[in-house]
Amino acid sequence: MSDRITCPECNGRRGEQLGPLFLACRFCGGTGWVGDTNEPAERGEQAPPEPPPAWEHKVWLDSWISQRVGCRYCLGTGKVTTIDEESRTMVSAPCPACTTP
Ligand SMILES: [Zn+2]
Ligand SMILES: [Zn+2]
Known part of the structure; x- marks a missing residue:
């Protein structure tokens, strides 16, 4: 948990416009900001937990x-x-x- 800041990757633009495509910023998840409840580290790409032996x-x-x-x-x-x-x-x-x- 930290203070909410403008996303350093997209500068708050929430992503990149590529012609007809809008690519949501992967760092902030397309919100334009990080911190508070939007921690990139917490969202991450975590593997699902292993089934129990x-x-x-x-x-x-x-x-x-x-x-x-x-x-x-x-x-x-x-x-x-x-x-x-x-x-x-x-x-x-x-x-x-x-x-x-
Ligand atoms: Zn961003
Ligand atoms: Zn045995």
Whole structure:
């Protein structure tokens, strides 16, 4: 939260007129000002939050299921699949719960 100021990118013009096209200023979001409740950093292009890992699914709150499946991390396969944050790919790793390094 900060004082409202005229957008330094578009000088308050809210964007750029390119022939028939009006391109809204991406810094201020086409409002012509930043600050106050219009913080570029807060709007940003943030990735949606990751879905919770499968083993945090509420099904595991059911002890009947967790007792019968065995290892609830890998379902007895010895491997777990996770999303690698950097490459955004699925990677398999030895199950941390039932595999000893
Ligand atoms: Zn602007
Ligand atoms: Zn396991």
